[in-house]
Amino acid sequence: MSVLQALDRYYDRIPAVAKPGWSPEKFGWCIVLGSNGTVVDVENLHDLSGKKPQVKSHTVPAAVKRTVGIAPNFLWDKTAYVLGRTAGSGKRTAEEHEAFRTLHIDALKGEGDEGLAALRSFLTSWTPERFDQAPFTEDMLDANVMFRLRGERCYLHERPAAEALVARRAEAAGGENSVICLITGEAGPPARLHPTIKGVEGAQSSGAALVSFNLDAFTSLGKEQGENAPTSEGAAFRYGAALNHLLTRDGPNRLRRPIGDATVVFWADASEAKAAEAADNFFARCIDPDISDEVEAATIHEDLKQIAKGKPLKSIRPDITEGTQFHVLGLSPNAARLSVRFWLTGDLEHFARALAQHHADLSLEPEPLGWGAAPSVSRLLVRTTAAQGDFKNIPPLLAGEVMCAVLTGTSYPQSLLSAAIIRLRAGDSAATGWHAAVIRAVLNRQRRHSATPKKREIPMGLDRSHENTGYQLGRLFAVYEMAQRAALGKVNATIRDRYFGAASATPAGVFPLIVRGGQNHLAKVRKEKPGWANLIERELEEINGHFKPGPGGIWPRSLRLTDQGEFAIGYYHQRATKLTNEKGDALSAETLPEEIEGADA
Structure with a gap:
């Protein structure tokens, strides 16, 4: 199963998922309009419960994908488009505002809904100089703003008339063209531009593309943009919404720290939501076990030991359905696009056994200093391969290869052995035991997987008779x-x-x-x-x-x-x-x- 197919299937698991044509965006302000289009108030939408105000996520008509051109969003946008004001130099702010104004005056013409009519009246009479007066403040500049009609709790885009208009616009945009989607195999209007993916460490904050054709060298047979990999708009929306949901910061399906330069997400493909959630939770605890709770750490350690001894996963975790398929995706930044550093898919039982074998191969007596229950891959790499003990200095390619070896049970890369020894030569302390644990794991797995495997492995503790x-x-x-x-x-x-x-x-x-x-x-x-x-x-x-x-x-x-x-x-x-x-x-x-x-x- 491909990455996009797996993400398309995961879309159905997302609770309160955005509908096609809609997307979650972060907002800090709402302009309250009177029925005649006058500005009544500006509402602060920030979450003020913490030390610093935080923007909130709201589901709005899907954001357009901007490259170098001017493209306004529908019923919302940043202040440069909506109000014609920005905190920067604003060389094309006037053009952006005019594009937003023209789009809505044309699209809302003849609409009888009171809220939509009020927005059209507002844009007809608005001038950017009005921003210098109350209730507007400079804190609003370059933030996303939406609208609400005075006396109503719902936002303008949530009104039934607005939702119907969004649906009609999406249907009209699809036109009569139709392609056979490479993801679903079904016919549908093609996606010219694929969705923007946000949340990958090191990528552009505005988002990056997982699928794009922005240069002639990437195209073939004279086709443009998304025509080179025909994908229906519905499938493109679903995989984009699913991946953005997985990449939510501090989300349950994302590793807290990247592996090298790769942001890692994972998810189970199960028929029942509870079984899938149980599988997700189990994998998260095993792959990222750097936790402070001693009881939970001991539980993880014992589970991995039992699995390494051959005990079936079902006997340890009966809430996980036998044969559950599992997916692990590592994404790295690459300018305005994303690179797939690794894509692993298979039975969760296989991943669990590979993880258990990984920690068994690392076993050393006595345990290295500060070892814990079972160190995460990122902590293992920063202690043994990164200059100055900085996570940013973990070699990206090496990190991806190690992660694949950990989750598949194959041999560790030879470069891991080289990197650990280089760090010892550079002054890392051999007395902590971290490098010895990694080196032992690499050498023993090489012996086990070689064409002529050696019967005797490197000992876990001191062996005076080890003739090397x-x-x-x-x-x-x-x-x-x-x-x-x-x-x-x-x-x-x-x-x-x-x-x-x-x-x-x-x-x-x-x-x-x-x-x-x-x-x-x-x-x-x-x-x-x-x-x-x-x-x-x-x-x-x-x-x-x-x-x-x-x-x-x-x-x-x-x-x-x-x-x-x-x-x-x-x-x-x-x-x-x-x-x-x-x-x-x-x-x-x-x-x-x-x-x-x-x-x-």
Whole structure:
């Protein structure tokens, strides 16, 4: 099923949905007219319950799609069109006002409805200079305004005569032309311009087009605009209304934070509204589980664990209909248009299992610092791939590829491994465990999906018998860092700060320096804390037993990217492990005088 077909079907699920020919728009002001067209008052429509006035949404005759030309809306518009006044330079404000005035004087001619006649009289006698007098204020400039007749509660566009006129105008605009709609397969008047989509992060605030043909290079066979992808006006309206509803800020079907540059919406395709809503709620909690409520976080964590073990979704959530189809759409800004970063559709059970496997692959012992129940994809990426820990610095293409891997169960992109290692080289703290968790997930899934899958995966916690050179070198590096901290206490820069990137990439050039410095540190620890020295030396002896001398020496000259990843995992495992002996002496990162960097972003 295509994106537009799925959105067209979702339209029927929207409560109190706008009818074809109508759309929700934001308003702050209403001009109250007398029956003779005089201005009686200006009504403030803002929501004043919060700290700042907020505009309210009202369903009005559908907004026209403006490109570079002048096109007035019917029965409402911004002040430049309605009143001929704007806060800017207003180079073509007079033309815009004249277009609005001409449209309504012609369209309302002969209308016997009192409200419509009053609007026509108002526009006939109105002059822009009148705006400088009460009750008008400069706060109104460039805001949308509508009309109401004095003594009535309904707005002008809500009057039966106005609704009938809107319907007649829409029917007349369709003309006699008819196309077979690519979305529904039914005949209908073609949509020349597709609806404007609002709410995508980074896109134009006035909205952008999901489907458009605004250059000759995008067209074929001499066709213009929407003729290149025949879509009926009804289908175009429905998919536009559905997508704008899904993109409502803080709406239940939208991720709170974009994935990279992609604004993500999702919805279930179920026969019953309650079952669809239950599916939406379940997916929202699993895909975006960064919540503060500990009880709910524990519930999500347990649900994902049970699904990962093979338990059917129906047994965990009986309110979700078995076989429910689910859709996930990621939209990215692209100048005046929108790009589909990813489009995933399938059985919700499949998505749930893929999500559960994703979090199982990320499992690490102990859990990384500030991990929570199950971190969202955006928080995972900002902690491991973004410079300066800024969400804006998440690589957009990488974010889309990771999201697809998370929801489909396919291999993570190799670029995720590269990005995590690059951030460690750039100074991100390997001690927090976030990078190790991501690297472990990437490597284990690669092993699982390779043509010759390896039976043994990278361990979740410290495994002294794990025979990988990178892993054992990471352990060795962590122990020498422990020796430094045991000898010197808290220092401005540990060997991790100075050598981690070089030690993981070119061990032969760095480890001789680390070993020499480590021997000096151990000599001091033996004098001051002999119990700790014994623990460290015992661990060094065990780790060094894994290295076999070769032609180039005991340390490899370089490590492959995958082995550099295992270096980070071995480092975290060893650093997080408490060393003890038969006397009860204990030593771990937590017992040494250094704070772990990298507070939760």
